[in-house]
Amino acid sequence: MIPARFDYVAPATLEEALAALAEHGDDAKVIAGGQSLLPILRMRLNAPEVLVDLGKIxxxxxxxxxxxxxxxxxxxxxxxxxxxxxxxxxxxxxxxxxxxxxxxxxxxxxxxxxxxxxxxxxxxxxxxxxxxxxxxxxxxxxxxxxxxxxxxxxxxxxxxxxxxxxxxxxxxxxKHTGWGAHYEKFVRVKHQWSIVAVAATVRTEGDTIAEAAIGLTNMGSTPLRATAVEQALVGRAAADDAIREACAQAADGTNPPSDLNGDSDYRKHLAGVLTRRAVLAAAKG
Incomplete structure (x- = not known):
């Protein structure tokens, strides 16, 4: 399919872009790179009257x-x-x-x-x-x-x-200078949407984890912080057994979807496994 007809606006400044949004209101849609929006327009899941392109700003x-x-x-x-x-x-x-x-x-x-x-x-x-x-x-x-x-x-x-x-x-x-970091992603085919993924940043003092922050992908309706794991990691040795125990809480408070790639329980299992891998890799720097 091809998109429904729309007017195209390509402002050169942020002020012009905001003015276009104010002028056209709900009839306008912003396009950045277009990698998500264009398929939606082609399927006519959305049919804005005006497209505001930010590419020239x-x-x-x-x-x-x-x-x-x-x-x-x-x-x-x-x-x-x-x-x-x-x-x-x-x-x-x-x-x-x-x-x-x-x-x-x-x-x-x-x-x-x-x-x-x-x-x-x-x-x-x-x-x-x-x-x-x-x-x-x-x-x-x-x-x-x-x-x-x-x-x-x-x-x-x-x-x-x-x-x-x-x-x-x-x-x-x-700036996370001196922190270790790692992104662990699980997919069926490389570069697909994540079935589950984990972003970990870890600061160590000697052989001990001093701070950690964990982000979860596809474990709910939004990206999430694994706060239970973050708290459990502080003060632990940066070693596999200690990290494994803390990361068992990765799915706490999450509500992952069930679909053709995996049900909710499978994603909760993956969250624990991937969080352990990500934290261990980040702790090693």
Whole structure:
């Protein structure tokens, strides 16, 4: 199928994009890289009257150093993030996860902001953003901006804190210099949507885990933090047996779906196995 007819707007600035959203209201839809939206339009699951393309807004692209944080523009493509030296040094779990997204063609078109706002619970960017304690900067009408913690950003299935007349502009990631990180993904075929995946960041002091943050993919209607595991890991030896015991709690408080790839109980089992693998790899640095 082909999409229904729509008008196309390609603003050059953030202000112009926000003005277009204000003007057209519910009739407008934002397109970033288009890797999720275009299939939806082709199947006519959504038929906006106006498409607002953010591709020309260069201020929303790139990765910068901002003291104690790395700032990622929402329109930065996956391909640009995979090998970015700042992310590799200070937030390695994010490019590690992005390297698992689909194929090179999609990684050269898809954007981190588009994926975060689309908020597919099986996507690969939500869990690492949670595990990095990132903050997301949202621009609204009249020059208003607000910052939302990653833990508050994902509200429900395909639903985030970004309002209809707002745009995600930045992802601010605290530098995790000296932390170990690992992304463990389970799929039937490489680069598919995650059946379950785990993003882990771990800081050790000697042979002991001092801090840990764990993000879970496809274990509910949104990406989730495995807080029970995080708490259980603190003070434990960075050894297989100790980590295994703590990670047995990975599925606590989750509600994973059942589908052709696996039922809910299978996903809960996977969460424990993958969390142990991710934490052990991260602890080893």
């Amino acid at each position: 260069t201020d929303l692209q790139g990765v910068t150093d901002d003291g104690d944080a790395v700032v990622v523009g929402a329109m930065t493509t996956y391909a640009d993030l995979v090998h970015d030296p700042l992310l590799r040094e200070h937030a390695a779990v994010l490019p590690d996860a992005i390297a698992e997204v689909a194929d090179p063609q999609i990684r050269h078109r898809g954007t981190i902001g588009g994926a975060l706002v689309h908020a597919d619970p099986a996507g690969d960017v939500g869990a690492p953003v949670l595990a990095l304690d990132a903050e997301l900067v949202i621009a609204g009408q009249g020059g208003a901006t607000r910052t939302v913690a990653a833990t508050d950003f994902f509200e429900d299935l395909f639903t985030t804190a970004v309002g209809d007349d707002e745009l995600l502009t930045q992802i601010r990631i605290p």
